[in-house]
Amino acid sequence: MASNSLARPGIWSIRGPMSQRRYWIFAAIGLIAPIIAWSIVANSGWVEKVFMPTPGSVWARAVLWWTEDNLLQDAAISIYRVTAGWLLSAVIAMPLGLLIGTFRPVQALLEPLTDFIRYMPAVAFIPLVMLWIGIDEGSKVAIIFIGTFFQMVLMVAEDVRRVPTAQIEAAQTMGATRLEIIQLVLLPSAKPALVDTLRITMGWAWTYLVVAELVAANSGLGYAILKAQRFLQTDKIFAGILLIGVIGLVIDQLFRLLHRKAFPWMHTKS
Amino acid sequence: MDAHKVVTLAPRIRVRALGKIFGDGPTRVEALKDIDLEVCDNEFVTLVGASGCGKSTLLRIIGGLEYHTSGEILSSGKPVSGPGADRAMVFQHYSLYPWLDVMENIRFSRRLQVNRGELTSADVEVASGRAEALLNLMGLPNMAHAYPNQLSGGMQQRVAIARALMGRPEILLMDEPFGALDAQTREVMHDLILHVFKLEKATIVFVTHDVEEAIYLGQRVVLLAPRPGRIDTIYKVPLPAQRHQDMKHSREFLDLKKQILQRIRETSGMKTDSDLLEQLSRTASTQ
Numbered sequence: 155m156a157s158n159s160l161a162r163p164g165i166w167s168i169r170g171p172m173s174q175r176r177y178w179i180f181a182a183i184g185l186i187a188p189i190i191a192w193s194i195v196a197n198s199g200w201v202e203k204v205f206m207p208t209p210g211s212v213w214a215r216a217v218l219w220w221t222e223d224n225l226l227q228d229a230a231i232s233i234y235r236v237t238a239g240w241l242l243s244a245v246i247a248m249p250l251g252l253l254i255g256t257f258r259p260v261q262a263l264l265e266p267l268t269d270f271i272r273y274m275p276a277v278a279f280i281p282l283v284m285l286w287i288g289i290d291e292g293s294k295v296a297i298i299f300i301g302t303f304f305q306m307v308l309m310v311a312e313d314v315r316r317v318p319t320a321q322i323e324a325a326q327t328m329g330a331t332r333l334e335i336i337q338l339v340l341l342p343s344a345k346p347a348l349v350d351t352l353r354i355t356m357g358w359a360w361t362y363l364v365v366a367e368l369v370a371a372n373s374g375l376g377y378a379i380l381k382a383q384r385f386l387q388t389d390k391i392f393a394g395i396l397l398i399g400v401i402g403l404v405i406d407q408l409f410r411l412l413h414r415k416a417f418p419w420m421h422t423k424s
Numbered sequence: 425m426d427a428h429k430v431v432t433l434a435p436r437i438r439v440r441a442l443g444k445i446f447g448d449g450p451t452r453v454e455a456l457k458d459i460d461l462e463v464c465d466n467e468f469v470t471l472v473g474a475s476g477c478g479k480s481t482l483l484r485i486i487g488g489l490e491y492h493t494s495g496e497i498l499s500s501g502k503p504v505s506g507p508g509a510d511r512a513m514v515f516q517h518y519s520l521y522p523w524l525d526v527m528e529n530i531r532f533s534r535r536l537q538v539n540r541g542e543l544t545s546a547d548v549e550v551a552s553g554r555a556e557a558l559l560n561l562m563g564l565p566n567m568a569h570a571y572p573n574q575l576s577g578g579m580q581q582r583v584a585i586a587r588a589l590m591g592r593p594e595i596l597l598m599d600e601p602f603g604a605l606d607a608q609t610r611e612v613m614h615d616l617i618l619h620v621f622k623l624e625k626a627t628i629v630f631v632t633h634d635v636e637e638a639i640y641l642g643q644r645v646v647l648l649a650p651r652p653g654r655i656d657t658i659y660k661v662p663l664p665a666q667r668h669q670d671m672k673h674s675r676e677f678l679d680l681k682k683q684i685l686q687r688i689r690e691t692s693g694m695k696t697d698s699d700l701l702e703q704l705s706r707t708a709s710t711q
Contacts, residue, residue, distance in 0.1 A: 320519035323489050324584075328533040328591055329509030338535070342523050419523050419571040 207389035215389040216397070219378075229397065232363055232374040235291070239298025240359040243306050244352060251310025256340060265311065268304050276301035276362060280369050294366040294374075301362030306355045313347035314340055346417045353409035360402050434501070435462035436595060436627045437486060442495035444481055444653075454652035455481050459495070461646065461655060463595075463629060468621055470630045470642035472684065474692035478653025479631045480599055486629060487513045487597045500594055509533065512593035514584050514601045520572040526583050527568040530555045533591035551590075558586040561620065578609035585617070589624055598630040602637070611669065614640055618667055635684050639677060640667060647684060649691035656691055659684060 163170045172180075189209055195201060196208040207215075219225040253260040254268075279300050287293040317340055325339045367376025375394050382390035414421050444456040456478045463469050471479040484490040485497060488507035497504045499511060507513075520529055528535075534551045537543045543551070559565055562582040572580055581601055588596060598617075602610045618641065621628055632638050638645045642661055649656040662676045671677055 318518040320515040320517070321521060323487075323507070324513065324515060324519040324587075325532070325536075326489065326507035327487055327509070327511060327513040327588070327597070328536060329507075330536055334536055334539065338532075338539075339521070343521070345523070417523065419525075419573065422571055422574060 204386060204388055207392055211389045212392040212396070215387070216393040219390065219393060223378075225397075228373060228375050228378050229401065232367070232376065232398075233401065235294045235366065235374065236298060236356075236359045236363045238291075239295040239362070240302055240356055242295065243299050243303040243355070243359075247303055247306040247310050248348070251307045252314055252336070252340070254307065254311035255314025255344075256336065261311070265308070268307050272304040272308065277365055280365070284370055289370045293370055294363070297366040297369075298359050298362045301365070302355045302359045305358065306351065309351040309355070310348060313344045313351055316347060317343040346413065346420055349409065349413050349416065353406060353413075356405055356409070357402060360398060364398070434465065436465045436467070436500060437461070437463040437629070438498040439482075439486070440496050440498075442482075442485070442492050442497055444478070444485060444490070445493045456485075456492070457652035457654050459653075459655055461658075463627060466625050466627055468628045468630065468641060468643050469646060470632060470638035470644075471646050471648060472632060472635055472638045472688065473648035473653075473656070474650050474688050475633070476653075477648035477650040477691075479648050481653065482648070483513075483597050483599055483629060483631045486595070487511050489513070509591045510593055511595045511597055512588035512591060513597040513599065514581070514588050516600045516603050517577070517580070519584055520580055520587075522572050525569045525571055526564065526575070527555060527559070529572065529583055530558060530586045530590050532587060555586075555590060558589055561623070562586045562616070576609075578605050578613060581605065581613065582616070585620065589620065589626070592624075594627060596624075596626045596628045598628065600631055600633065603633070610634075610637070615667075615669070617641065635681055635688070636672065639663075639680055639684070640672060645680075645684065647687055647691075651693065657687060 165172045165176065192206075193209050196203070196206045203211075216225070219228075250264065254264055255261070276297060280297060283293050283296045283300070287296055321339055321343055322335055325335050330338065363374070364376035364379070367374040368380050371377040375398055379391050379394040382388075382394065439459050439461040442456060442459040443454070446453045446455050459482060461482075471482065473479050481490060485492050486499065486504065488504050488511065504511075521532065524532070531551065534543065534548065534555075538548060559568060562585065564579060564582055564586075567575065567579065567583075572583065575583065584601070602613050605613065614637065617628075620626075630638070630641055635645075639661055643665075645659040645661060646655060647657045647659065648654065659680060661680065663671055663674075
């Protein structure tokens with residue numbers, strides 16, 4: 155019968171299968187190839203070193219930053235700002251989104267308003283925030299908050315709305331009260347989606363961190379990038395950008411790990 | 425189980441002159457009109473009809489998940505004013521809690537009571553015994569700690585039925601519970617639900633679009649007609665209480681099936697496929 159069996163579809167067939175090993179080989183190529191391309195261009199002399207430093211010099215600069223210029227402190231203050239702004243946003247957006255996604259009057263009251271504010275550019279609030287809050291830590295946290303909060307509310311509301319009606323109605327016919335349905339059905343059912351929302355909005359918080367630090371700060375990764383531009387230290391700009399990317403990637407992976415650990419039922423198949 | 429004796433008991437569900445209107449103005453739809461129906465204690469009634477006849481709506485009104493706009497509905501003598509644990513419902517799908525394992529799903533109604541402090545630890549002990557028994561009754565003794573997404577569609581519905589039975593509801597409402605299952609699994613589920621019906625002495629109202637299923641399970645088959653949804657005919661199923669798959673080939677069964685299918689076609693108000701086919705072939709031949 156073996157001669158009759160179909161050939162295993164190749165990796166280039168539509169939605170074709172791929173072994174774990176091959177997947178990681180391709181992923182490694184995808185990550186390393188741009189660095190090699192960058193290295194070739196930077197070392198070729200086509201572009202002036204001031205505009206495009208070599209990977210080696212960026213690495214050297216990062217090491218120097220670490221040893222002489224307190225990279226750790228810059229990273230720590232930035233991580234603190236992002237976490238504070240994002241956490242503040244999450245603490246308010248979670249209950250508010252839950253209410254919007256659960257009760258129609260709250261939805262009518264708050265969703266169009268949130269939709270409207272969401273389209274206002276967070277960056278444009280910077281002058282106002284500086285006037286109102288000043289230029290200390292509060293203002294950076296506030297800008298990150300403005301940038302993430304309104305999107306987060308809408309995403310949380312949508313996560314809650316996606317809970318299948320049958321799950322809610324089944325609880326109702328078992329005698330569950332409104333509070334019990336929120337506690338025992340809506341929240342646990344939406345939880346995996348909520349963790350994803352937190353993960354995605356964390357990425358946005360990092361974008362607004364740089365905006366906040368570019369404007370009103372004297373410490374942090376974003377500030378270091380801005381200062382490096384003033385001294386034409388392109389390698390430091392590169393190092394700062396790459397560092398933010400790495401921190402983001404690590405946080406993202408932590409969230410994914412949390413997702414797998416917290417929701418084993420989503421990751422098991424018969 | 426003698427059908428005649430059952431009729432003398434007080435009805436478990438009493439629906440009188442019930443109407444349901446969806447929407448308002450130009451989008452107004454009269455989903456149900458002048459529904460009169462009594463379901464006796466420990467009776468198995470099936471609802472069939474063309475799509476849009478309101479059979480699911482009627483079931484959902486009995487369950488308190490939908491409200492009616494006129495008439496009255498009593499469950500165990502009390503007006504229905506919302507969903508309650510006395511009227512458990514089994515849905516077609518997506519009603520299990522994927523984050524709970526099979527046992528936790530089945531015990532969900534007990535967890536509600538524990539939450540409210542209505543149960544003592546002794547009660548919980550008894551309840552876990554019942555949960556085990558239901559799991560065995562459903563033929564899933566080894567699946568207690570599996571998650572719903574590890575189960576087949578048929579197994580998921582078994583869990584949903586066990587979960588609905590856990591709170592000992594007076595009435596079990598089933599909204600096309602086997603509609604998404606394949607034919608073989610469905611036959612197994614039919615005998616299972618009849619077994620449950622005998623054992624649990626529940627009153628069951630069962631909505632389906634499958635006439636064979638309706639006859640095989642029901643003591644009475646209620647046929648609804650669409651636009652507006654209304655009760656057209658109520659058929660008494662001329663089969664003994666103890667059903668058997670072979671009965672599906674009996675004269676009485678086939679006659680009733682033919683009769684009901686015929687009536688559904690008549691009430692659906694749609695042109696039959698054969699008419700359409702004839703029309704198509706005529707236009708084809710003239711060209």
